[in-house]
Each structure stands twice: as structure tokens, then as C-alpha cells.
Amino acid sequence: MFERFSISVLIIFISCFVSFGQSFDQEIVYKQVDQMPAFAGCDDVTGDELTECSNKNLIQYIIDHLKYPQAAKDKGIEGRVFVSFVVGAEGVVRDVQVTRGIDEDCNQAAKNIVESMPDWSAGVKDGRSVAVQLTMPFTFKLPKEKKN
Numbered sequence: 271m272f273e274r275f276s277i278s279v280l281i282i283f284i285s286c287f288v289s290f291g292q293s294f295d296q297e298i299v300y301k302q303v304d305q306m307p308a309f310a311g312c313d314d315v316t317g318d319e320l321t322e323c324s325n326k327n328l329i330q331y332i333i334d335h336l337k338y339p340q341a342a343k344d345k346g347i348e349g350r351v352f353v354s355f356v357v358g359a360e361g362v363v364r365d366v367q368v369t370r371g372i373d374e375d376c377n378q379a380a381k382n383i384v385e386s387m388p389d390w391s392a393g394v395k396d397g398r399s400v401a402v403q404l405t406m407p408f409t410f411k412l413p414k415e416k417k418n
Contacts, residue, residue: 299356299401305394307357307402313391336383338410339375347373351380351408359399361389369405380408 305320309331312323349372356365366384371377384406393402 297359297401299403300393300395301403303393303395303400303402307361307393307404308391310388310390331387332383332408335386336408337379338412339373339379342373342375342410343412345373346412347376348411349373349376349409351377351410352405353380353384353408354403354405355384356401356403357390357392358401359392361392361399363387363390365403372410376408376410383408 308320308324309328311327312320315323350370351368351372352370354365354367354369355363358364363384366381368377368381371380392399394400
């Protein structure tokens with residue numbers, strides 16, 4: 271009887287230890303931090319200039335790399351694709367997923383842009399680099415035809 275009790279206590283102790291250890295291995299992902307992650311190329315600025323630089327560089331990156339899928343153009347598909355991703359504590363983009371889409375081709379095009387992004391400057395909370403989840407909209411809009 272005592273032996274069964276000892277084994278049960280040991281199993282519970284090991285289970286608690288393993289669970290406790292796992293909580294340290296899993297990185298906490300924040301949605302709000304003291305300083306949000308910044309897109310690449312803005313290492314030499316701070317404050318509002320950092321946000322402005324980051325937004326400018328990010329928009330330019332999207333303009334340079336996002337291609338409207340021909341199949342979606344041919345079908346006349348327009349709309350917004352929302353892509354969620356995490357900028358890790360090291361600045362690496364990961365866990366990319368389409369959270370709301372419009373078409374398989376447009377969804378994949380938007381996801382590919384995020385997956386191909388260079389490393390960001392990590393978000394900061396309480397003076398240390400942390401992982402931050404972001405969601406980005408991608409708008410697919412066909413040009414209006416000119417009428418004579």
C-alpha cells in the first residue's frame with residue numbers, strides 16, 4: 271500500500287515538474303508592448319521617427335514585392351486579406367497565417383510577402399525584447415476602367 275502511494279506521489283511530482291519546466295520553454299507572445307516591433311532598416315532612429323521609418327519601409331517593401339495574382343485578376347476578385355504573424359524576441363517573423371481571406375491565390379500572395387520579410391527589430395516590454403503578434407491587412411483592388 272505504501273509503495274503504491276509513493277509511486278503515485280512520485281508520478282504527480284514528475285508531472286508537476288515537467289509542466290512547470292514547459293512553461294519556461296514556451297515564449298510568451300504579447301499583443302501590446304512598450305515599444306512595438308519595427309520593420310527592417312530603422313536601427314538608427316527612435317520614438318516617433320522609428321514608427322514613421324518602420325511604416326515607410328514596410329509599405330515600400332509591400333509595394334516592391336506584392337503581386338496581384340493573375341488568376342484573381344481574371345476572376346475580378348477584390349478585397350482584403352488579413353495575415354497574422356509573430357515577430358519573435360530575436361526579430362524573426364514566424365507563425366504566419368491568414369486569419370481572413372478572399373481567395374486562395376490572394377491569400378497565398380499575402381502570406382508569401384510576410385514569410386519573405388527580413389528580420390524586424392523586436393518589440394520591447396519592461397526593457398527586454400519580447401515576441402509580439404501583429405495582424406496586417408493586404409488590399410487587393412483592381413484598377414477602375416476609364417470610360418470615354
